[in-house]
Ligand SMILES: Nc1ncnc2c1ncn2[C@@H]1O[C@H](COP(=O)(O)OP(=O)(O)OP(=O)(O)O)[C@@H](O)[C@H]1O
């Protein structure tokens with residue numbers, strides 16, 4: 001089978017089933033890019049905690065840190081990175097030495113933001129990178145990529161290379177406008193992308209729904225693309241408290257509203273039923289936090 005045929009088979013299989021797809025007895029990881037138009041809306045926290053939520057649900061998860069900003073996954077976890085992907089490509093380091101162990105058995109591929117520049121080097125380097133990613137796609141059920149913000153080529157490449165995109169936005173008009181710009185560019189370059197909207201930092205459920213409806217309508221009207229409401233994460237003091245402690249909120253505060261919402265979102269992506277207990281817990285917590293305000 002030629003590499004082109006293999007790739008087309010992969011794409012076909014990916015569009016059929018998830019989280020990992022079976023191609024002639026070989027499982028290929030489901031690739032999810034977490035992105036946003038505007039920066040600072042919670043991508044890195046979402047990526048890390050979503051990856052852990054998937055692991056809690058029994059999946060083998062790789063978290064790829066492709067964020068070019070300062071609040072990287074290694075900082076959120078308080079871990080020291082010894083090697084990065086470009087080092088492995090040019091040096092003599094093995095893949096196993098680059099991968100870092102994270103909570104709940106997730107693995108982290110750190111500092112991958114240099115990869116796109118590296119891709120431009122030459123054919124041999126490109127082949128090496130594709131081999132590495134092919135290898136990773138066989139080792140994991142799900143690959144979650146924290147892409148960083150903005151519309152730079154570096155970010156867009158990771159987005160269009162995914163099967164599903166989780167677009168994080170808050171309710172601010174600038175964040176919604178930038179999210180629209182990201183969707184426009186991404187679907188123009190990969191029309192097969194499935195776009196899921198996650199509203200973060202929501203003050204209340206009705207605000208989150210209103211924000212989603214605004215974005216959904218404008219994307220439908222101007223781009224004729226369907227977006228899916230994945231869910232929302234409330235503003236929750238557990239998030240900055242966990243960041244300050246260099247631990248994921250889902251591990252440190254598993255019963256917080258934001259953690260319950262994250263588990264519900266992971267279950268929704270995996271098409272698993274969400275128990276009424278979880279829903280009840282979550283709504284009660286939201287109501288309680290509203291009472292405090
Ligand atoms: N649901 C939430 N409730 C409260 N605070 C939150 C929530 N989500 C994120 N934050 C806070 O927002 C800040 C930005 O989060 P994060 O670093 O995950 O964003 P980002 O989108 O990855 O940023 P960048 O674009 O710089 O990479 C953090 O200080 C975090 O504590």
Ligand SMILES: [Mg+2]
Pocket residue numbers: 043044045067069071072148
């Ligand atoms: Mg980030």
